[in-house]
Amino acid sequence: MTNIVIGSGPAGRxxxxxxxxxxxxxxxxxKNHIAGTCLNEGCMVICALTDITKFIDSNRSFNEYGFIKSQIDVSYEKIVSKITETQEFLRKLNQMENESVGNKVIYGEAKINEDSVEVNGESLEYDNLLIATGARPHIPDVKGSEYGLTNKDILxxxxxxEKLNIVGGGIIACELANIFSTLGSEVNVIVRSEFLKEIDSDIKNYILxxxxxxxxxxxxxxxxxxxxxxxxxxxxxxxxxxxxxxxGRIANSEIAQGFVDINPDNTIKVNEFMQTSRDNVYAAGDVTGGWQLTPVARMEGICAARNMAGYLNKISYNSIPQSISLNTEVSFAENEKISDDVKTETITLPAIAGPNSFWKILTGDTGLAKIEFDSENNRIKKINSISPSSVSDVAYLSYLMRIDSPLDEYSNFLEIHPSSDTNYKIIKSLWL
Incomplete structure (x- = not known):
């Protein structure tokens, strides 16, 4: 049986x-480059630039303390050159990875027919099809919008x-503002409603x-x-x-229009098995809407693949960890299975331990951790953390939330020191 996958981003790859x-x-x-938006235009580019801004931020602090005297001369041209060189290397690895298990990789624009896919003038029959064509930046319908840059233009x-006007108030806008303001741009962020409106207010205030x-x-x-x-x-x-x-982003669903059912927002409609309105056609990743996150796209792509291979499984989206890549990382997760009607308690503590935190103690910007928990049922409802280790901390804690681990079991966790372990300090304080 032949399985065709269209799109090589996280879901398709x-x-x-x-x-x-x-x-x-x-x-x-x-159609373009293997590994999709994440490597070529999205989060990997953001992370590469944020690594540089973290260094600039630390260097600035050390100069202010007086024990290091240095001046940084940033070459954006050389940054772009090295990011591009790294991307090319990773593309080769990603293609080799797929070919290592016997897969055939074809570059070209696909067109879907009833039982075949056309690409480069060739018709390829399939038994199962996975559409993983991702999404693209949304361009506002305003006069002169053609002058606006998007994440596709960063490199x-x-x-x-010298001056940058970022239109949008979500995570991507926040990350871009951090990058270019640290690099020296004068940055305005223009928001139709509230900036970072889906983020905890204490976390937002800390960021600002x-x-x-x-x-x-x-x-x-x-x-x-x-x-x-x-x-x-x-x-x-x-x-x-x-x-x-x-x-925001728009699903690249045009390839499936009139072929499978499409949601009102133009994303491809799928069930919990990542199956479309056609039994042998699946879709995964940003083209289906929902959580537009690389780890979720990977999870959906693997889920679809297993179902295509006859191994029935489905997706659970509870307690998905998220992050904002800034000079100090911000991470958060919520257990949606705990109703908002449940009475909860909240504890907030500053993060003052661990690598990359010591030299921020005197300026008070070491970060914080905030945990909301259902004390009656002994479960974490929300976790918000700002610290150099928040990405790994919250990913681990979100896993324990997904497997419904009770709070008292966290007391057995032994963290590595030094680390930004305020999350664990809060949890252990409830039981020790």
Whole structure:
């Protein structure tokens, strides 16, 4: 049986690899670069740039303390060159990985027919099909929108912008504001409603006070026109600077229009088995909407692949960990199985332990941890953490939330010191 996978982002790449490991016949079709948005235009690019801004931020602090005297000269051109070189290396590894399990990788634009896929003038028949075509940046319908940059353009700009106007108020806008303000840009963030409205208020306030303190956040504002180096707001105020859109993403579902059922938001409709309205056609990743996160796309791609191979399984989205890549990492998770009607208690403590925290103690920006728990049923409901180790901390804690581990079992956890272990300190304090 031939399995065709269209799209080699996290969902398609991991889905095809899983099928190959299960000794299935697989053809992976990719329109542009293997590994999709994550490696080529998205989170890997953000992480690479944030590694640099963390260094700049630390260097600034050490200079202020007086025990290091140094001046940083940043070459954006060389940063882009090294990111591109690394991307090319990783693309080769990702292709080798898929080919190592017997998969065939074809580059070209696919077109779906009833029982076949056309690519590069060739018709390929399939028994099962996985659509993992991802999503693209949403461009607001305003005059001059063609002047606006998106995440697809980060590696195309010639130099660090002197002034930048970021339109959008979510995680991507926050990460971009952190990067370019640290690199030296004068940054405005223009938000139609509230900045980081889905983030805990204490976490948001910390970000604004200690991480984005040099960024001008304009809440309840909107643009009506863009120019090459300026935006005009709906109140007719003008802001100098390059427009940059971080206004959400649109599913690349055109390939499936009229072939499978499509949701009102143009994402592909799937069930809990990642199956579309056609029994032998599956979809996974950003093209299906929902959680637009690389780990979730991987999980969905693997789930779809196993079902295509005849191993029935389904997805659970409870307690998905998330992060914001900033100079100090922000991470959070929520147990959706615990109702908002349940009476909870909340404990908040500053994070003052661990690597990359010591030299921030005197300035008070070591981070914090905030845990909300259902004391009656002995379970964590929410975890919010800002610390250098928050990504791994919250990923681990979210796993314990998903397996419904009671709070008292956390007291047996032995952390490595030094680490930013405030999360565990809070939990253990409930029982020790």
């Amino acid at each position: 991991l889905g095809s690899y899983e099928l190959g490991k299960l000794e299935k016949d697989v053809i992976l079709i990719e 195309k700009i010639d130099d660090i912008p 006070k200690y991480i984005l303190s040099d960024v001008n956040i304009l809440e309840y504002s909107d643009i009506k026109e863009c120019e090459k180096n300026k935006v005009v707001l709906t109140d007719d105020n003008e802001l100098e600077g390059i427009p940059f859109f971080a206004t």
